Amino acid sequence: MIPAQFDYVAPTSVADALAALAEAGDDAKVLAGGQSLLPILRMRLNAPEKIIDLGRIEELRGIREDGDSIVIGAMTTYADVLASDLVRENAGVLHDAVTEVADPQIRHRGTIGGALVHADPAGDVGAPILALDAVLTVTGPSSERTVPAAEFFKDLFETAVGDGELLTSIRIPKHAGWGSRYEKFVRVAHQWSIVAVAATVRVEGDTIAEAAIALTNMGSTPLRATAVEESLVGKPATDDAVREACAAAADGTNPPSDLNGDSDYRKHLATVLTRRAVLAAAGK
Ligand SMILES: Cc1cc2nc3c(=O)[nH]c(=O)nc-3n(C[C@H](O)[C@H](O)[C@H](O)COP(=O)(O)OP(=O)(O)OC[C@H]3O[C@@H](n4cnc5c(N)ncnc54)[C@H](O)[C@@H]3O)c2cc1C
Numbered sequence: 001m002i003p004a005q006f007d008y009v010a011p012t013s014v015a016d017a018l019a020a021l022a023e024a025g026d027d028a029k030v031l032a033g034g035q036s037l038l039p040i041l042r043m044r045l046n047a048p049e050k051i052i053d054l055g056r057i058e059e060l061r062g063i064r065e066d067g068d069s070i071v072i073g074a075m076t077t078y079a080d081v082l083a084s085d086l087v088r089e090n091a092g093v094l095h096d097a098v099t100e101v102a103d104p105q106i107r108h109r110g111t112i113g114g115a116l117v118h119a120d121p122a123g124d125v126g127a128p129i130l131a132l133d134a135v136l137t138v139t140g141p142s143s144e145r146t147v148p149a150a151e152f153f154k155d156l157f158e159t160a161v162g163d164g165e166l167l168t169s170i171r172i173p174k175h176a177g178w179g180s181r182y183e184k185f186v187r188v189a190h191q192w193s194i195v196a197v198a199a200t201v202r203v204e205g206d207t208i209a210e211a212a213i214a215l216t217n218m219g220s221t222p223l224r225a226t227a228v229e230e231s232l233v234g235k236p237a238t239d240d241a242v243r244e245a246c247a248a249a250a251d252g253t254n255p256p257s258d259l260n261g262d263s264d265y266r267k268h269l270a271t272v273l274t275r276r277a278v279l280a281a282a283g284k
Contacts, residue, residue, distance in 0.1 A: 029046065031053045032110075035106050036114065055075070078115075094125065097124045121217050124184065126222035130149045133148070137170075138166070179203065212229060217266070
C-alpha cells in the first residue's frame with residue numbers, strides 16, 4: 001500500500017521543527033529514520049496531514065564527550081553509534097545492543113532517538129539506556145526538560161515526550177572500565193527480541209562491585225532487574241554465585257504471551273539470559 005497524501009517539510013533547526021509542530025498540532029508526525037513510521041504510514045495505521053522530517057537538522061546529530069558523560073544527538077543513526085569509540089569505551093552495553101538491531105540497512109537509516117520515542121517493548125536500545133542511567137533531553141516550544149531513563153518509558157509505545165515536543169539528546173554517564181553484554185534471544189536472525197538482557201558490571205578483583213541490568217520485552221516497557229543488581233553486589237563473579245542472584249531476574253515482571261513463547265517461558269528465558277549476560281560482562 002502507499003501512504004495517504006501528506007504535506008512535507010524539512011526544517012534545518014530544532015526551533016523551526018518545533019514551530020512547524022506547533023502550527024500543525026495533532027495533524028503532524030515527526031519523521032526520523034522512518035524505519036518504524038514509514039511501515040505504519042504504508043499500512044495506513046496512521047495518516048498525518050503533515051510530516052516534519054528531522055533529517056536536515058545537523059544539531060540533532062553526533063556524539064560528543066561532556067565531562068563525565070557522553071551526549072548522543074537524537075538523530076544519530078545506529079550505524080554512527082556502532083562506529084563510535086566514545087560509545088564503545090563509555091557505554092559498552094549500548095554498543096553491544098546496537099550490534100543486535102535488525103540489519104545494516106536499517107542501522108544505516110534508523111536513529112537512536114526514533115527508536116526511543118517509538119518505544120516498542122521489544123526494541124533493543126531501551127534496556128541499555130535504562131541500565132546506563134541515561135538522562136534524556138526533551139525540548140518543547142518554550143522550554144527544555146531532562147527526564148531520567150527510569151521515567152521516560154510510560155507504557156507500550158508511550159514515552160514522556162508530549163505533543164509538540166521533540167527528544168533532542170541522550171546523556172549517558174561514562175561507564176569506562178565496566179564490562180558489558182547484551183544477550184538477545186531470537187528464533188531467526190534479524191528478528192525482534194523475544195527476550196533480551198542488557199548487563200553492565202564493574203568487577204574489582206574477583207568481586208562484583210557494581211551491577212546494572214535491564215530487560216527487553218518482559219513487560220510494556222524496558223525494566224530494571226533491581227533485585228538481581230542488589231544481590232550481585234559484593235558477590236564473587238563465579239557461576240554459582242551469579243546463578244543464584246539471577247534466579248530473581250523475572251521477579252515482578254509481566255511479560256507477554258505470543259507465538260514466540262508464553263509468559264512463563266519468557267520468565268525462564270530472563271533468568272538464563274541474565275546469568276549469561278552477567279557472567280560475560282564480568283569477563284567469565
Ligand atoms: C524489518 C525491521 C526490523 C527491525 N528490527 C529491529 C530490531 O531487531 N531491534 C530494534 O530495536 N528495532 C528494530 N527495528 C526498528 C528500528 O529500530 C527503527 O529504526 C526504530 O524503531 C525507529 O527509529 P527511526 O529513526 O527509524 O524512527 P521513525 O520510524 O522515523 O520514528 C519512530 C517514531 O518516533 C517519532 N520520533 C522520531 N524521532 C523523534 C524525535 N527526535 N522526537 C520526537 N519524536 C520522534 C516518530 O514521529 C515516530 O512516531 C526494525 C525495523 C524494521 C523495519
